[in-house]
Amino acid sequence: MISLNVNQKAYQVDADPNMPLLWVIRDIIGLTGTKYGCGVAQCGACVVHLNGEAVRSCVTKVSRAEGQQVTTIEGLSANNDHPAQVAWNEENVPQCGYCHSGQIMSAAVLLRDNPNPTDEDIDNAMAGNICRCGTYLRIRKAIHTAAELQRKEVKS
Amino acid sequence: MKMQMNVIKKYHGTVRAVAVVAVLLSAIGIMAFTLHKDDKSGKADPELFVVKKDSVASVKAFKQVYTVLMSARCMNCHPSGDIPLQGDDSHLHTMFPKRGVDGKGVYAMKCANCHQATNTPGLHTPPGNPKWHLPPADMKMVFQGRTPHQLAKQLMDPDQNGHKNMQQLIEHVDDTLVKAAWNPGEGRTLPPMSHAAFKKAWLTWLSTGAYAPKGK
Numbered sequence: 001m002i003s004l005n006v007n008q009k010a011y012q013v014d015a016d017p018n019m020p021l022l023w024v025i026r027d028i029i030g031l032t033g034t035k036y037g038c039g040v041a042q043c044g045a046c047v048v049h050l051n052g053e054a055v056r057s058c059v060t061k062v063s064r065a066e067g068q069q070v071t072t073i074e075g076l077s078a079n080n081d082h083p084a085q086v087a088w089n090e091e092n093v094p095q096c097g098y099c100h101s102g103q104i105m106s107a108a109v110l111l112r113d114n115p116n117p118t119d120e121d122i123d124n125a126m127a128g129n130i131c132r133c134g135t136y137l138r139i140r141k142a143i144h145t146a147a148e149l150q151r152k153e154v155k156s
Numbered sequence: 157m158k159m160q161m162n163v164i165k166k167y168h169g170t171v172r173a174v175a176v177v178a179v180l181l182s183a184i185g186i187m188a189f190t191l192h193k194d195d196k197s198g199k200a201d202p203e204l205f206v207v208k209k210d211s212v213a214s215v216k217a218f219k220q221v222y223t224v225l226m227s228a229r230c231m232n233c234h235p236s237g238d239i240p241l242q243g244d245d246s247h248l249h250t251m252f253p254k255r256g257v258d259g260k261g262v263y264a265m266k267c268a269n270c271h272q273a274t275n276t277p278g279l280h281t282p283p284g285n286p287k288w289h290l291p292p293a294d295m296k297m298v299f300q301g302r303t304p305h306q307l308a309k310q311l312m313d314p315d316q317n318g319h320k321n322m323q324q325l326i327e328h329v330d331d332t333l334v335k336a337a338w339n340p341g342e343g344r345t346l347p348p349m350s351h352a353a354f355k356k357a358w359l360t361w362l363s364t365g366a367y368a369p370k371g372k
Contacts, residue, residue: 054266124265
């Protein structure tokens, strides 16, 4: 059995230590907000936070996550009100939506580390998250909006 | 006559002492020569390292070292820019991950977000190592585009080689990230010689004076 902490909830899972974390999250724990895209860390659809870092769960063995803090899109905020989630909604960012849990999880790391990102910062942070619908301009706009929301939250 | 005998005795005593010292020194020399490269664990032991300057042998050894350092497996993480290289053709890494201050990437694009502690199985998957990173921003240790002369000088300059002294340079050949070049994951070409041959050339270069090949 492997001990996991996902979204601040403890789980004991019966899985091969080499199983990708993504499979455990989706197929064993049942949190399907995180998506399978390429399976080889090339697209970013499967990004979750492992101790606050935006790891790609499709190539991360579950053994790496044992005893660590995992956060998925379902646990990013209590009421879907993380500034990135609110901004994504406000700016109508998704088209098909498949990549966006990964996009938001990557954006959340950027916004935590850089509360006022420039376009270049956003490009540097988000270059590993691919969107086949090409919503990149809306993603960039939403991150600026989220940064503004976040700054207002801090002030109030 | 008695005086003559004493002189002869003294002479023989001196010769014997010199001979004993010579034999001891030779033994130490042979031991140092045989032990300087590896201890029992297989790692280079700097304390047993003996430098004997030989510019011809040194330059010859460095030419071998250079072929390895300029191979894709080494050069790809020692780029001239801030984006690592990728593949046997050393193209810019897809997704354009940036070096960052500490060489470990930026924001959601940290090296370890994709590069695990071990190689991920399969073609076109991220190779792994527990400390996967580029050199840091304040000490880029660029290999790409360096001539043999430039690279040899750079490697011996503590202000350009990560502040490494001779001892650390000797030990560096057994660094796990250096050795990862010989375990690069599926579909990637190995450096042009074995790690053992590279280590021999590296230690020979250092032990013969670490001379830089002539040129610019």
